[in-house]
Amino acid sequence: MIVFVLAYLGGILTIVSPCILPVIPFVFARADRPFLPNGLPMLIGMALAFAAVASFASAAGGWIVAANQYGRAAALALLAGFGLTLMLPGLADRVMRPLVRLGARMSGSADKPGGDGIIAPCVLGIASGLLWAPCAGPILGLILTGAALQGTNARTAALLLAYAAGAATSLGLALLAGGRVFATMKRLVGAGEWIRRFAGLAVLAAVAAILLGLDTGILTKLSVGTTAVLEQALLDQLHPQRKPGGDGATAARTEDDAADLPAEGLLPSLSGAQQWLNSPPLSLGGLKGKVVLVDFWTYSCINCLRSLPYVRAWADKYRDRGLVVIGVHAPEFAFERNVDNVKRAVATLGISYPVAIDNDYRIWRSFENQYWPAHYFIDANGRVRHHHFGEGNYAESEQVIQRLLAEAGNRGVPKELVLVTGSGVEAASDGRDVKSPETYVGYDRADNFQSPGGVVQDESHVYTAGQQQLNGWSLIGNWTVGAERAQLNAPQGGIVYRFHARDLHLVLGPAADRQTIRFRITIDGKPPGADHGTDVDAAGDGEVTTQRLYQLVRSAGGASDRTFEIRFLDPGVQAYAFTFG
Structure with a gap:
């Protein structure tokens, strides 16, 4: 109601x-x-x-x-x-x-x-x-x-x-x-x-x-x-229970608090998976007696990528003590439905635990989930005992794992917590000084678009840069903007974004398989130098080869108001969304 x-x-x-x-x-x-x-x-x-x-x-x-x-x-x-x-x-x-x-x-x-x-x-x-x-x-x-x-x-x-x-x-x-x-x-x-x-x-x-x-x-x-x-x-006043926890947005529990984990329901069926990676299909019967962590993620989601080092570490540390980690890959963009793309991402990201391909969102719906990432903690009796949405609160989450393993009869569960230092796109966000929001390029969810004349939907159109205000962005050149992404039709097209954050990421992909699209970025009109991301060099040069998230800026001096521009030397690139950290 x-x-x-x-x-x-x-x-x-x-x-x-x-x-x-x-x-x-x-x-x-x-x-x-x-x-x-x-x-x-x-x-x-x-x-x-x-x-x-x-x-x-x-x-x-x-x-x-x-x-x-x-x-x-x-x-x-x-x-x-x-x-x-x-x-x-x-x-x-x-x-x-x-x-x-x-x-x-x-x-x-x-x-x-x-x-x-x-x-x-x-x-x-x-x-x-x-x-x-x-x-x-x-x-x-x-x-x-x-x-x-x-x-x-x-x-x-x-x-x-x-x-x-x-x-x-x-x-x-x-x-x-x-x-x-x-x-x-x-x-x-x-x-x-x-x-x-x-x-x-x-x-x-x-x-x-x-x-x-x-x-x-x-x-x-x-x-x-x-x-x-x-x-x-x-939303905050009337629907607070579904608000995701962000980077440390919720105070971490103490070890005593973690002892109070009332059952939230039974583990739903996993039979809706289209396919399984790294494992044969898992069933509720086969998981009986195991502590289970279900991680809803998608491979181009920056929040998911920043939580992955902890999920991998928990899977490795507690595997022999009865923990089963299951990654449920639920796509956000159409290209994430391509199982070959997911396989490449799983290999690149070093994920060795089972991954369920949930392209039809059957598992997502059975959990009534709404977020990427979302972590659900299930005890040895198949009951959901805890959940966490978004990044952060990793100490609390690991204490929950330790508690559930102890309840299952595992003796000598280590009390120390994993030490994780993410690198590249997996590095923790500087959340205290991020003033730029996730920004979608497709017209269905686009905000703050500043090219003169606005978006021309589903038609080829030549755009020019508008007056750049903080968190405003523009297209340059001949683009076709669709509901989910924009595709460049001619070389030398680009995107300009005025942002305030330490890191800037952009989800990109080639329109055709095995296509390589060269690009060059500038920050405040100059090559990035020491502020380049992992997918670009100090001169600002990089290549789009697969559909994924690209880290383009990692400011050595921290966050500030800056103007980012990317120019694509070849046509055919598809741009989906900006994220920041």
Whole structure:
């Protein structure tokens, strides 16, 4: 129930988000009509359309994407006709029949006694719902991530409907207030016709903005504030038990505290794995009597990579005392579904314990997991006794392992803790001075994009660098930006990012197998020198050869505001996400 309340409140907050601007003209074009037979059906149609499309698009295949594109095109045509009928009803009826005639019927039917006044605004609301692309803040991000990983189901649809209902509620309140203003203005001589024409112009402007992609580009930059802080505060207050522990974000337990480990449930089945690496398939029966550590990870996740030295050390230290470590590889990006890529990563990272390939997220869902990395500690009786999300708290986690091994009858379990010093991408983050967030390049989750004109979705486009502000980034050159990543179409293209951190990583890969893509980086316009990462030399030169995370900057002098630029000398590179440490 708490999650549904969060979804509804998150929807209400969209009224102060810039992403609501494109649909406001569609709603307020009918603000001079009675609310119950006009405004309310339109908002209901908008909420239902958004919830239906988002439910399927978050987890379905490419067919729903194509269907949604046709639906958006039809909605744009319908609303453009509606706008024209408001501005020039006579001319529009002659030039654009029968589409505009349908729009004219919709715009005027509510005034006719016995007309289809409820159906018409509902259809307009559905069209608006097809076009609405809300800003993906923390609450909507939580809902969509769950939908993508757990599949489309009644709960997912209900959460999205709750979110849309919250947005409709705030729009409805604004519509009621706006209706009173319009009613007052229409009392003035001649004002009614001008209001109608202005509303039509606003509708056409909104259609043009959506058609040109301005609703997800320039409009986002016009925000005088963001709802993300408010949404995160709501999550922390109403949903704190699912907040991951970061780099030491949760105080480490003492040894006495570790003794109190109530059962959280039974170890779920591992039969959903597509394939097993380093081991034959493991079963619950075969693990009976063993202490088990389940580590959910994915090989391009920087947080997972920084926790790996500890997981490997625990596997080696306690293997002969009854500990079984199982890595469950659940992919975040499409290339991580390639088992050959995972095999190479397992070998490169020196992982010798069993790894379950969970491409369908069956094991992930059985644990009701939401995070990378996530560690679950299971006792010899098959009960989950402890969990930890994110990096950090390694001493606490090892004390839990020691406790569970002692409970299982292992005598002489060593009390000292492993000494781990990660290197390269596995080195611990300087979390106290990291002011740059994980940043995705694909348009589904992209933030702070500063190239002029915004993102052009799924089409080849030449980008230029925008004015660089902290945590802002730009593309340079000819790129095609997809939902998950951007691909360079011509040589000499690049990416610029203004960041504050010690380390900068970028998930990259070649578009074709066995392709080598040369690149060169600069920091504040100069070669990196001593500040180069493990995948680049002091002159700034490096190569993309496989799909993985590349460490490009390791500042010798610690974190500070710096401008990073990478130029690719060859086309075909695919860029997915920046991470920092």
